[in-house]
Amino acid sequence: QQPVQSPQAVILREGEDAVINCSSSKALYSVHWYRQKHGEAPVFLMILLKGGEQKGHDKISASFNEKKQKSSLYLTASQLSYSGTYFCGGSEQGGSEKLVFGKGTKLTVNP
């Protein structure tokens, strides 16, 4: 089943923060986050595996709740380069290697 992402779109000014949520009706095995710019391939951001996990690098971090049904991506002090569409992809319990992606969240960072 397709994860549900929210919000669908968000507009920020440079330096502002944003949170993108990804929810699944079932517990996931893992959740993967990608950013895609228009006409380009999705770029891998990070993967979360464990319930309660939090990880991040630079000003982009993510969390995975204990039940492994919700993940959030945190963008702090946003930069113009953060603009793009963010997708979460979930793999199902049982170790299925395929990912089912949410519909995406379009982030626009303005000067």
Add this chain to the structure above:
Amino acid sequence: GAVVSQHPSRVICKSGTSVKIECRSLDFQATTMFWYRQFPKQSLMLMATSNEGSKATYEQGVEKDKFLINHASLTLSTLTVTSAHPEDSSFYICSARVASGGGATDTQYFGPGTRLTVL
């Protein structure tokens, strides 16, 4: 980082012709590659999972006779759109899984995509 290439990046063809798209992992071996289709402003829809040396696994609703997938080596998978029609026009993206033995924990790296336009 892992690099995945796709060729061609853009292709325009006439209705009824076949088009082959190549997906290569440049600096790693990929036992599994995935083919996605993406319509404008929409999500990535998995079409099939391609494993080296075996038949591809297609998602429900994807015609295996229309979208032929061949994973001939650990670095190359091809998608052939046979008898293409205008409704097949789309952005096709492949990804390759960097295998670390973890199955679903392995990261997928995406190719740059192929824009197919069928006239």
